Every structure is written in C-alpha cells, then in structure tokens.
Amino acid sequence: MKFFIDTANLDQIREAHDLGVLDGVTTNPSLMAKEGIKGEAAILKHYADICDIVDGDVSAEVFSTDFKSIVEEGKKLAAIHPNIVVKVPMIKEGVKAIKWFSENGIRTNCTLVFSAGQAILAAKAGAAYVSPFIGRIDDSNWDGVELIAQISQIYSLQGFKTEILAASIRSALHIVKCAEVGADVCTCPLDSILGLLKHPLTDIGLAKFLDDAKKM
Numbered sequence: 619m620k621f622f623i624d625t626a627n628l629d630q631i632r633e634a635h636d637l638g639v640l641d642g643v644t645t646n647p648s649l650m651a652k653e654g655i656k657g658e659a660a661i662l663k664h665y666a667d668i669c670d671i672v673d674g675d676v677s678a679e680v681f682s683t684d685f686k687s688i689v690e691e692g693k694k695l696a697a698i699h700p701n702i703v704v705k706v707p708m709i710k711e712g713v714k715a716i717k718w719f720s721e722n723g724i725r726t727n728c729t730l731v732f733s734a735g736q737a738i739l740a741a742k743a744g745a746a747y748v749s750p751f752i753g754r755i756d757d758s759n760w761d762g763v764e765l766i767a768q769i770s771q772i773y774s775l776q777g778f779k780t781e782i783l784a785a786s787i788r789s790a791l792h793i794v795k796c797a798e799v800g801a802d803v804c805t806c807p808l809d810s811i812l813g814l815l816k817h818p819l820t821d822i823g824l825a826k827f828l829d830d831a832k833k834m
C-alpha cells in the first residue's frame with residue numbers, strides 16, 4: 619500500500635518525505651486555502667514546489683464544474699510536472715472530463731466519492747485513482763472502511779485498474795483498517811502517519827534497554 623500525505627503544507631510534506639515512506643501528495647481547495655495560496659500563478663507555483671520535494675504523484679484539484687472548463691484547468695495543472703494527477707469531482711461533467719483526460723494521456727483522481735456506484739463510474743471513465751472519503755462517511759454514521767472493502771472486491775472481480783485511494787483519513791487505525799481491506803493508497807494527515815509509530819510497550823521497552831545500556 620502506498621502512503622500519500624493529505625496536505626498543502628510544505629513543512630509537513632518535507633517532514634513526511636524525510637521519514638522515507640512517502641509516495642505522493644493529495645491536496646484540495648480547502649487545504650490550499652488553509653496555506654493562504656491565492657491566484658493562478660501562486661497555485662501553479664505551489665504545486666511545482668510540492669513536486670520538487672516529492673518524487674511521486676501529486677493530486678491537484680480543479681475547481682471548475684463544467685466539462686470544457688475542467689478540461690482547460692486540468693491541462694494547465696498537468697503541464698506543471700509529469701507527476702501531477704488532476705483531481706476531478708464525481709459529478710456528471712467531471713466523469714466526462716475524466717474520460718477525456720484518460721483518452722488524452724492525463725491521469726486523474728476522482729474525488730468526493732461516497733458509494734460503490736460512484737467508484738464503478740470513475741473506473742469506467744478511466745480514472746487512475748478513486749478517492750472514497752472514509753472519515754466523512756464515518757462522520758455520517760456509515761462505515762467508511764466497509765466502502766473501501768466493497769470497492770476493492772468489485773474492482774478485483776471486474777478487473778478494473780483504477781487504484782483505490784482511501785481519503786479523509788482520521789487516525790492511524792483508519793490506515794491499518796484500509797490496508798486490511800485492500801486500499802492501494804492511503805492519503806493521510808501527518809499526525810495519522812506519525813500515529814503508526816506509537817505503542818506504549820515500545821516506549822517502555824526502549825527505556826529499559828537504554829537503562830541497561832548504561833550498565834554495559
């Protein structure tokens with residue numbers, strides 16, 4: 619399973635990259651706005667800066683909602699760097715655009731996916747990645763990990779090549795559960811990645827080893 623970091627914060631991207639386990643980055647308009655990125659030039663530069671740090675796929679989301687504008691915006695994003703993956707919302711015009719991008723050599727990440735039916739449509743249109751939002755599903759009293767399991771079963775039965783990118787991760791446990799049920803990628807906040815390190819027995823064991831090391 620690949621690890622992407624879900625942020626537009628360059629310091630956090632560097633920190634995850636320095637850990638040596640980072641395979642890519644996802645962003646969205648909310649994450650970009652949080653970093654104060656405004657205007658087309660600044661947006662394109664910020665994605666280029668991310669691509670300079672990480673040698674892996676970087677999802678850059680369009681904010682157009684009609685086919686023609688999504689295609690124009692996506693072409694500009696894809697031109698920034700070969701690792702840019704154009705992130706397109708699961709709407710009718712978005713599905714049409716994903717199909718166009720897949721026929722024109724531009725990889726896409728279909729975002730805002732909340733059902734297996736939407737995931738089938740994204741795969742049929744040729745998305746490189748599909749992003750089910752498991753945390754937001756859990757927030758609505760449904761089971762996000764169950765959706766990943768369902769999509770994973772459907773994709774493997776049907777031979778779909780689209781990679782399942784579990785998004786909206788809220789905890790280290792979410793990452794483990796997504797790995798168990800066949801997610802190809804987890805995109806996580808830095809805290810969830812670092813949360814995988816934690817176990818009290820590791821801390822207790824290390825304290826004892828360091829104590830005994832003084833006697834050596």
Ligand code: E4P
Binds near residue numbers: 644646749753754
């Ligand atoms: C990433 O692809 C998604 O946009 C992101 O994981 C959504 O996360 P959130 O539900 O925490 O906003």
